[in-house]
Amino acid sequence: MPIRLRVTLLSTWLLAVALAVFGVTFYVVLVTSLRDEIDRRLETRSDAVHAYLQARAAAAQNAVGGAMMIIPLSDLEGAPIDEVREPGVFVQLVDPRGAILTGSRNLWGTSLPIDPAWTARVAAGARGPTTVTSRNALPMRAFYERLELGGSTAGVIQVAESLGPLILTAIRVERILLAGGFITLSVAALVSWVAVGRALEPIAQVTRTARQIRATGDLARRVPGANSDDEVALLADTLNEMLASIEATVARQREFLADSSHELRTPLTVVRGNLDLALRAPDDESRADCLRDAQAEAARMGRIVDDLLLLARNDTGMTFTRATFNLTDLLHDIARRARIVSRRVTIEVEAPPTVQINADAERLRQAVGNLVDNATRHTPAGGSVTIVGRTTGDGTAIDVRDTGIGIASDHLTRVFDRFYRVDRDRSRAGGGSGLGLAIVKYIAEAHGGHVTAASSPGRGSVFTITVPTKGGASDESMPA
Known part of the structure; x- marks a missing residue:
């Protein structure tokens, strides 16, 4: 699966x-908040109904002489409780046995569902809300409270409100959340797809460039650099450095070959x-001259091959054997042979x-x-040529x-390159292979x-080999 899709x-x-x-x-x-708000509203209405009925009972008692008396339940039948009812709120009075005494006119001849368990609990002194189902299967929120008149339980107050508006509001919110979530996810997916595509575009360019380089073999091409300091720009810079190194290596190999x-x-x-001349030579002396020339060129070709093998070992790694010796004796011997x-x-x-x-005496020689x-x-x-041997602070x-x-x-910057000659024709005529100074550099660095x-120009040259000090006089192997 592509990174962009993932x-x-x-x-x-x-x-x-x-x-x-x-x-x-x-x-x-x-x-929950809407339901709690309904419960608070129902509790307030229930308290208002309770207070209203108690006030009517008190007025009735005062009318008969001011003595507190127990009002018969029949006196509550048809009580005008609509005076304390809000629109959409239903009120119903029930006696302790569960019989309906009266109800608000908006019940239209029906009654609120009665929960016997709650009726018993309210008769015992409890009060609170619960959810009931009306006769037409509509959920309602009802608040139960005990009605006390004359110091005794006269009945139960039921104040209820339909949960239809809350359910409709919940459905609308649910649909808004689902639609908004779907739209948000769609927009976010599109934005993410575009943003990731733009972020990965430099990598796609790197891939295209690499494939073009592989197809054409053009190592001079470079990966387009990203205009940022992020990891993609670092990758592009690293690949360009690698391409430059490969290009330089291939160029050196081609030049070397x-x-x-x-x-x-x-x-x-x-x-x-x-x-060929020896085969056609008229006499032995001419034939011998031709063979001597051929032998000299074969020897020169052998030296070139030996130098190439030495430098090839530098590319693959070889071991030098170091030992402590008197450099002065070595320099005198080199001068004598020269x-x-x-x-x-x-x-x-x-x-x-x-x-x-x-050092390795033979390689230094x-x-x-x-x-x-x-x-x-x-x-x-x-x-004149002068060979100087001296000690320095570090070797x-x-x-x-x-x-x-x-x-x-x-x-001067290129004299140590392989096959580089300041004067190619004169150097070749003098017997040089163009590898001598490259070998010197290799041995010194090894x-x-x-x-x-x-x-x-016109005043001579000075070439200096510096070898750092190595401790100990015993032989040691040194990888080149």
């Missing part, structure tokens, strides 16, 4: 319960071309005799070696400084550190 039904049901409780309470209170294909296609083409490969620049090491560091290789390839003949820093061509500021670059 919310509408739930809100309508809750309102219906509230209206039902209100309606029943209002109906009961109203009917394109660059990988391009980088691998070039050496494969060279290898294929040299093999001098063998590049004799056209001067490579020096500046470091104290002992700089203790806790690879990172510093990549920086040194990058520096020697971009430093003109006669220039160890390794600087690789060169006097090379430098890097423009707009390239050690909990970072790498930075500072450069000025």
Whole structure:
């Protein structure tokens, strides 16, 4: 069941319960109040009839000499009780045995129903209202009171009023409550349906946009933002952030695959071309040259594949083995190997005799070696490359400084991206794969550190690896 329908039904049901409780309470209170008002009115009329009859009895007694005397019940027959009767109110006098003595003229020859139980109770001194049914089956409210004349019980006063008006009023109120409740529920359901629909419209837009993105593959699309600070707006913002992250990831993957294909296609083409030339070579020397070129390109392609595998492990996670060793010895060894490969620049090491560091020695050798290789390839003949090892307040820093061509500021933020080259043609011609600095960044961050670059065109560059201090000299495994 859709959320919109569920919310509408739930809100309508809750309102219906509230209206039902209100309606029943209002109906009961109203009917009870009207009945109590009738009882008070009947009691007042009964007291008036009682007082009137007592006054007539007193006047009759005074007429015979002023002595209190018992008036015969026959004297009450035909008493003009209509003088104290209100319209719609019926009055009847009954003797203690239940025989009717007299009644108001609006009874039209009929009589009020007599409840023997109440007659007996009234004769014993009780008084109060009760509900009786007339001879034509109409409910009536009757008030019973004992009539005392001359110190003895002369009979029972019955004052009654039809409950027809009260019943009609109750029916009208009941119909109004039912009609009003139905109209209120209908309007509330419609308002709830519209309001919930508007509240859920941003979610519907999110759903439509997500389906369109799935159908078209257009990750550049964004979910329309809600003009509020509610949960729907938060959902839209979160989805947009997720879409932006997915778009960036897919873009990097596409760029990575394109660059990988391009980088691998070039050496494969060279290898294929040299093999074709070797097959057609006129002599052994030409054939050997072609095979050497093919071997060199195959080795370069192997290095690219190794670098790609290392970075792929970064995406899946790998474990480095850390140990404490003398960084200065490692830097001198890196410099010695670099001098063998590049004799056209001067490579020096500046470091104290002992700089203790806790790291993966082989991975750190690879990172510093990549920086040194990058520096020697971009430093003109006669220039210098300096490897500096030093301690800092929170760890160890390794600087690789060169006097090379430098890097423009707009390239510095991207030099650590995979396959990014400041000068693509020259870098490829120099043997670079475009992955060296990305590997440096990965190794530095895997050690909990970072790498930075500072450069000025024509004045050289400085790359710095910072590795935070790790306690203990024992080996430890470190997830990358």
